[in-house]
Amino acid sequence: MELNYFNQFSSHKEEKESNNDVWSYTRVSSKEQFDTNKSVENQLDYAERTAKKGNFVITQTFGGTYESAKGDFTRKEFKRLIDEVKKSKKKPYAILIFKMSRFSRTGGGAIGLVHQLIHEMGVNLIETSTGKNTLTERGEHEILESLLYARKENLERLEITIPGMRRFVEKGNWLGCAPRGYDHYGPRVKDPKFICAIQKLEINKEGKLLKRAWIWKLEETPDSVIRTKLSNLGLKVSKQFLSAMWRNPFYCGISVHSFLDGKAIKGNWDSLVSQKDFVRINERLNSKENSGYQQSKFHSERPLQGFVKCGTCNSKLTGYTKKGVYNYYKCSTPSCKTKDMNAKTTCRSKNKGLNDLFKSHLKKFELDPTLKEVFKEQIKLTIKSIEQRGQSQKPSLEKRKAKLELDLKSLRKNLAFGKITNELFEEFNGELVDQLNEINTELVNIQKPTSNLNEKIDKCLDITQNISKHWCCGDVHQKVQIQKLMFPTGIVLNPKKRVYRTKEMNSIFSQIAVISRESKGQKKDPSVKLTDGSSMVAGTRLELMTFGL
Structure with missing residues (x-):
């Protein structure tokens, strides 16, 4: 009797391969490699040749870009590949x-992932440059050995490059792309116009606008208002960028790179x-974060809260x-006898509210239109005195x-x-660098001419003549700014007489008030005697900057 008859009872079954769909993944490590060599095209060519040789059909392609193999799931295209397989x-x-070095250089993590692909999902890996594959044990x-070798190769490369990079950072240089x-x-650097023998980080036009953002943040201006102000000046930033910038020591000239092992150093760039x-800004941010949910202290119907002080208890x-409609001010001291005020x-x-x-x-402090020219001349004299x-x-600053x-040279x-x-x-x-930066700032301010002076003085005059109107028409943040501009230390209210x-x-x-009093007191000669401006210099320097002068 023929033994072939009994073959039908055997437990062995031949595997019939009906799936000939394959996917390809390509990558290079850096943008420079992507731009200058043909590696991705070469990888695709090998994939097509392997598919043709094995009668496979490439149904999907992934990668085709530059992604560092430092981590597996930090690579967008690699993550997309694995997610799509799953x-x-x-x-x-x-x-x-x-x-296999194109697939991963993480070593143990990659081996675990390959095991999952093969034994849990039934997906093989084929190395097109050598023909190695996971079809046999x-x-x-061999594939797993290639992954371990790729990890070893990466570690050896890092052992050579990292010490030099560490020394570079320790000297106060910046590693990587400069922040915005x-x-x-x-x-x-890749852009020819920025090529230089030594590294230099210089503040650009965007940086000058961001410098103003830091000033606004110090004044407790909300981020939403800062973003609007920057947008009006032609610079659009996201709320995420602002939040990250406030917490980035780079912007105050400090480097906290991981190569410094937790030790901050002074960087070689202007802040x-x-x-x-x-520090002040971050302490304020940290105090808000640690206290849980914070209500905004600004209310559109109550711009004076937190600014006006109670005359009874200060x-x-x-x-x-x-009732969701009527707004009231109240003293923050529970034991104070001052009644709530509309x-x-x-x-x-x-x-009256x-x-x-x-x-x-x-309105008491608004400039009388008849004194416009007198005040204009006084401002010019004050600016001249400041410049003198x-x-x-x-000379002493220089x-x-x-x-x-x-x-500094001797120290180095x-x-x-x-x-x-x-x-x-x-x-x-x-x-020494901090002192030098302060002096350079002072010298720049001295040497910088006041441009469009008449135009800016006219703007200043408009504000001084219509301060109450500007306060009424502004939003809550503009109201608060005007309040702080007028009365830097706040204002006191007599709750009984309702008088500020x-x-x-x-x-x-204050000078407007002085000019007004002098003009009223000089009946015979209505012209007001102008000072040389020197008496106003100390107190007026910041105010002139506030008005844009």
Whole structure:
């Protein structure tokens, strides 16, 4: 009897391969490789030849771009490939890869992923450059060995490059692309106009606008308002970018790169914000984050809360809304006997609202139109006095600058010859650089001419003549800015008489009051005697900057 009859009872079954669909994955490590060589095209060519030889059909392609193999799932195209394999009902027979180093350099992580692809999903890997594949146990072992070798190769490369990169960072240089607001000059940059023998990070046009954003943040201007202001100046930024910028020490001239092992150092670039102001902003941000949900302290119907002080106990007024319609101010001290006060004047209110009283109070400091030309001349004299004082200070500032530059050069020379330690160098280097930056800023302000002076003075005059109107028409943030401009330390309210008392006010508006009094007191000669401007200089410098002068 023929034994072939009994073959039908054998448990062995021949595998019939009906799936000939394959996918391909290609990549290079950097944009430079992607732009300059034909590696991706070469990888695709090998994939097509392998598919043709094995009677496969490439149904999907992934990659085709530059992605570092430092991590597996930080690569967008690689992650898309694996996710597509997992969710696909009809999985590919194999994934075609030029070399296993193109697939991954993570070593153990990659081996676990390959095991999952082969044994859980039934997807093989084929190395198109060598023909190695995971169709047999020996082939699978060879593929895993290739992945381990790729990891070893990567580690050896890092052992050579990392020490040099670490020394580069320790010298105060920046590694990688410069953050937004800076132009990056150096020997290895791609843009020819930025090629330079040594690295330099210089503040560009965007940086100058971002510098203003830091000033607004110090003034507690909300991020949404800062974004609007920047957009009006032609710079669009996302709320995520602003949030990250406030917390990035780079912008105050500090490097905290991971190569520094947790030790911050002074960077070799100009800062957009001082270290002191950076700390102030971040302490404020941290205090808000740690206290949970925070209500905005600004309310569109109660712009004076937190600004006006109670005349009874000197505490700041806060506020609340009643029945969702009526707004009231109240003293923040629970034991204070001051009664709650209406914010607006309505037909039902017995007393005039605090907002309307404040508007009337502002009108007292508005410039009389008949004194417009007198005040204009006074402002010009004040600016001239400021510029003269600056010019008189210029020689001493330049002398101090020269001495600091000499001290800095000597300090760096001592470090080079090993006369001082790195710790001492970093301690004194940062101090000298900060002093030098402050002097350079002062010199720039002295040398910078006041452009469009008449136009800016006219704008200043418009504000001083119509301050109450600007306050009424502005949004809550503009109202708060005007309040702080007028009365830097706040204002006190007598709750019984409902009268505002001014302790300290903007020196420009103080001068308006002086000019008004003098004009009223001179009946025979209505012209007002102008000062030389020197008496206004100290108190007016910041106010002039506020008005854009």
